């Protein structure tokens with residue numbers, strides 16, 4: 001970030017310039033090097049001319065750029081190289097399946113492989129003359145403008161590969177399955193892996209196993225260790241709402257069907273990876289660290305004119321380790337450990353009381369580029385207000401009761417990217433409600449309120465909200481990654497994530513402040529607060 005570019009990020013991945021529709025594409029690890037490809041427009045800060053841009057890293061945080069790996073060159077992709085995924089074949093060779101846009105603007109699936117397997121950076125890729133490998137035709141009934149984003153393929157017990165592709169037929173969103181023995185000749189399965197009748201187009205599906213207990217990752221084709229119970233996760237990006245949803249369930253390998261667990265439905269009611277701005281995400285299995293890592297794209301909340309003026313658009317969130325919670329009912333996400341290497345000076349506060357309507361400034365950190373972790377403890381749980389039965393949408397609760405509304409317990413949390421006199425700030429906070437009168441069950445809501453984030457009027461300042469499945473008798477944790485124009489927040493140690501984009505006019509660089517606050521009617525304890533100034537990552 002500089003005086004001319006105050007909104008460029010210090011440690012969130014972004015290209016040197018231009019539009020990154022950053023759908024993360026084909027993330028993988030090969031010979032110890034992490035690869036990230038992303039949808040990019042080489043010609044401007046708006047969507048178009050899409051190629052696969054390419055960067056590599058040894059730690060998922062610092063990146064070296066390479067020339068675009070896949071770009072329009074043949075009839076099967078001449079109008080664009082859209083999203084897709086990498087698969088590491090059993091002999092260790094990586095291959096990429098991606099969507100090409102052909103001369104008739106039909107969506108088809110193509111394969112590309114490295115030109116030189118001895119190059120760990122995999123700079124050059126070649127496309128098979130057999131492309132396209134999968135195409136819509138009169139017989140298969142596939143909608144030619146809704147057939148894209150192949151997943152990482154997985155190997156079944158029958159030694160056949162499977163891949164799913166996002167699609168829709170009328171309002172039905174579906175994941176079409178293809179199978180193959182040799183990864184080149186693919187056959188459409190008569191039945192999709194899964195579908196939903198009312199959800200509309202499924203973009204960027206992702207399908208992967210998770211272990212029932214523990215946080216280690218599972219390779220995409222794995223059936224698990226003996227005695228290990230696996231569950232499967234299906235994630236979709238809903239074109240209609242531009243959010244990423246997932247469901248947890250089991251994979252019926254014989255029928256090639258995904259069966260959601262009770263209570264899950266793969267549509268806009270399903271849980272989300274992130275309740276802020278977050279789309280087109282994708283995971284990969286990191287064999288070096290035995291974990292599954294999630295990438296996601298966060299676009300701008302400013303106007304197209306602003307994007308063109310600043311010359312870029314779109315960032316990636318910090319890669320997150322992802323695993324199944326002990327409850328089996330939700331996924332947990334946490335920024336990869338490597339990020340902590342950027343932490344510099346640490347400021348610590350311990351056992352402070354935040355009285356009703358009070359603020360505590362955290363001094364001594366670069367508040368525009370920081371990592372903050374705070375642990376709250378509420379005392380008088382019985383003072384919580386009772387939640388209205390109709391309040392089932394956390395985002396609505398957060399926007400109806402903005403940060404200035406006092407309730408029994410909350411709002412309390414952090415004010416980030418704040419100007420000295422609070423003309424501008426973004427607040428990330430909790431409210432705790434009783435589930436019912438005389439009940440000892442509670443509902444914890446986490447909000448990210450952007451409404452006061454900037455004096456500039458034209459930005460999208462929508463307030464976001466999420467329920468956090470935690471017991472408020474326990475300490476409540478909140479972590480915020482603050483990076484000039486992005487605030488990536490994790491509530492309850494990764495049980496709820498909210499990413500927002502903000503563009504302060506005053507609270508920039510050295511003029512940015514950080515506070516812990518409590519505007520509720522009861523005092524709240526800050527058991528501990530640690531804040532670190534963050535070094536800039538080497539990105540472009």
Ligand code: DQQ
Nearest residue numbers: 021039082083148203280
């Ligand atoms: N972006 C890509 C598509 C995908 C969409 C095109 C999701 O492949 O469906 O840039 O953002």
